Amino acid sequence: MGWVWKSLNSSIGKKLVMAITGICLILFLVIHLINNLTLYAGPDLFNTVVKSLDGIKPLIRVVEIILGLIFILHIINGVRLWIENKKARPVNYTVNGSSKNTTVFSRTAFFTGSIIFIFLVIHLRTFWVAFNMGSELAESHRYYDILVEAFQSPIYSGLYVVAVLLLGFHLNHGFQSAFQTFGWNHKKYFPLIEKIGTIYAVIMTIGFASIPIYFLFFFGGK
Amino acid sequence: MEHKKINLTLKIWRQHGPKTPGSFVAYKVAVSPDSSFLEMLDDINNDLESKSLEPIAFESDCREGICGTCGLVINGQPHGPIPRIATCQLHMRNFKEGDTIYIEPFRAKAFPIIKDLMTDRSAMDRIMEAGGFISVNTGSVPDGNAIPIAKEIASESMDAAQCIGCGACVAACKNASAMLFVSAKVSQFALLPQGMPERYQRVETMVKVMDEYGFGSCSNTYACEAECPKGISVKNIARMNREYFMAKIKSTNVKV
Numbered sequence: 486m487g488w489v490w491k492s493l494n495s496s497i498g499k500k501l502v503m504a505i506t507g508i509c510l511i512l513f514l515v516i517h518l519i520n521n522l523t524l525y526a527g528p529d530l531f532n533t534v535v536k537s538l539d540g541i542k543p544l545i546r547v548v549e550i551i552l553g554l555i556f557i558l559h560i561i562n563g564v565r566l567w568i569e570n571k572k573a574r575p576v577n578y579t580v581n582g583s584s585k586n587t588t589v590f591s592r593t594a595f596f597t598g599s600i601i602f603i604f605l606v607i608h609l610r611t612f613w614v615a616f617n618m619g620s621e622l623a624e625s626h627r628y629y630d631i632l633v634e635a636f637q638s639p640i641y642s643g644l645y646v647v648a649v650l651l652l653g654f655h656l657n658h659g660f661q662s663a664f665q666t667f668g669w670n671h672k673k674y675f676p677l678i679e680k681i682g683t684i685y686a687v688i689m690t691i692g693f694a695s696i697p698i699y700f701l702f703f704f705g706g707k
Numbered sequence: 708m709e710h711k712k713i714n715l716t717l718k719i720w721r722q723h724g725p726k727t728p729g730s731f732v733a734y735k736v737a738v739s740p741d742s743s744f745l746e747m748l749d750d751i752n753n754d755l756e757s758k759s760l761e762p763i764a765f766e767s768d769c770r771e772g773i774c775g776t777c778g779l780v781i782n783g784q785p786h787g788p789i790p791r792i793a794t795c796q797l798h799m800r801n802f803k804e805g806d807t808i809y810i811e812p813f814r815a816k817a818f819p820i821i822k823d824l825m826t827d828r829s830a831m832d833r834i835m836e837a838g839g840f841i842s843v844n845t846g847s848v849p850d851g852n853a854i855p856i857a858k859e860i861a862s863e864s865m866d867a868a869q870c871i872g873c874g875a876c877v878a879a880c881k882n883a884s885a886m887l888f889v890s891a892k893v894s895q896f897a898l899l900p901q902g903m904p905e906r907y908q909r910v911e912t913m914v915k916v917m918d919e920y921g922f923g924s925c926s927n928t929y930a931c932e933a934e935c936p937k938g939i940s941v942k943n944i945a946r947m948n949r950e951y952f953m954a955k956i957k958s959t960n961v962k963v
Contacts, residue, residue, distance in 0.1 A: 487961065488955075488960075488961045488962070488963065491963060492955050492963075495914055495915070495918055495951075496884070496886070496914065496917065496918050496922070496923075496924040496925070497914060497924075497925075497947075497948055497951045497952075499924055500924055500925060500948075501948075501952075566924050566926075569923065569924065570881070570882035570883075570884075570923035570924060570926070572816065572921070572923075573815060573816050573817070573882055573883035573884070573921055573922055573923030574814055574815055574816065574881075574882070574883040574923070575816055576814050577814070578780060578783055578811055578814055579731065579809055579811060580780075580782050580783035580809045580811070581783050582780075582782060582783025582784040582879075583783070583881060583928075583930060585783070585784055585788075585933075586784070586879060586929075586930040586933035586934055587881070587928040587929065587930045587933070588928070591926060591927060591928035591929070592881065592928060594926065658927070661927070662926070662927040665927045665941070665944070665945055665948075666925075666927065666948060667945075667948065668945045668946065668947075668948040668949030668952065669945065670941065670942045670944075670945030670946075671942075672942070675942075
């Protein structure tokens with residue numbers, strides 16, 4: 486099976502790994518956002534949702550491991566591509582003309598990805614660790630309260646908003662890019678894919694960014 | 708028809724040899740707006756030679772945009788600011804009085820600089836040798852229309868075949884990737900029945916050689932299509948990816 490390994494390490498193979506893991510993460514974000522939006526219905530619904538996920542803990546753990554591996558593959562492969570691509574041009578141009586022939590979204594994919602990665606680490610520390618490693622003496626509003634407390638911090642909320650804005654940039658490029666890598670660039674459908682990608686990125690940005698804003702400025706509607 | 712000459716400052720990359728460090732040298736010129744970009748460089752070279760100075764090394768051949776020999780990065784854009792033309796088709800009327808123009812060679816690991824603005828682009832020839840052909844072994848010229856090919860398919864193939872192999876896609880790409888070039892060469896055959904017998908072998912070996920020369924991977928920024936003098940579409944890259952995946956599934960080659 487040496488050819489599988491060789492193929493996945495070819496220039497096209499590496500892009501395929503980026504595209505497949507990217508699509509998985511795109512789908513994950515949809516589920517994540519739906520979960521988050523239950524916050525608007527108040528503490529009860531959100532806590533019920535989180536608790537019900539707690540009830541199927543072994544399954545959630547398996548999904549978390551798969552999701553973690555997908556993230557790691559996407560990140561490691563992305564960093565590797567970035568390093569290799571830098572090596573493909575050892576001497577840079579003195580005049581950079583890239584703003585004339587590319588979009589800001591595609592040019593900055595590595596930068597936005599890096600910021601999102603830093604945010605992801607902080608984000609997991611703030612919520613995943615607090616949700617999973619917190620006291621076993623769970624009061625009824627525990628999960629919701631962790632959120633309220635975290636979003637009290639303007640620094641964390643600000644970082645959150647900036648990160649999801651850059652996530653929107655990343656997704657706007659990544660969505661269409663994945664389809665192009667799969668080879669699904671067709672005259673009829675590709676303009677539609679690009680539009681859906683942009684709409685998706687905007688929904689994700691507004692959806693995720695609205696939550697820290699809601700808690701920081703509107704105190705969760707209280 | 709006498710036009711007023713425009714005064715320009717040219718900052719031209721001078722590099723004595725492949726291993727020596729290069730730098731920009733400024734040249735002040737007064738040039739006719741009717742002059743082509745390469746004619747302007749010819750004039751500078753005449754002037755330099757008359758003073759027994761080393762002329763600027765740059766490449767050109769047909770000077771009508773069909774051979775793919777010329778190629779300069781002008782103010783950060785391969786083949787200059789005007790879309791869909793090669794450097795030789797760029798005229799000085801596209802520049803304004805007092806402009807400063809930076810002229811650099813194509814920069815990529817796979818395109819080592821020979822001298823000044825000349826680069827060694829033979830990596831692209833090696834990719835072509837790996838599979839950018841069809842093997843026709845026998846027989847005389849076949850009858851016209853013996854193999855039916857739909858007009859749209861033939862046109863798409865010819866669109867891909869327009870690639871002149873200049874390397875502007877590599878020069879424009881932030882990753883110095885040759886995907887647009889290779890995909891055009893794969894597509895021109897992949898679309899036609901004549902290309903079918905060697906279909907999978909072609910894409911596998913061409914991509915392998917492309918990777919060996921240290922071209923980068925595609926980030927789908929589409930700078931290549933924007934700068935291509937022939938407007939080769941990135942749809943060809945999508946097609947090459949499809950061909951590659953199918954080759955991986957169907958070909959019997961386990962060595963690549």
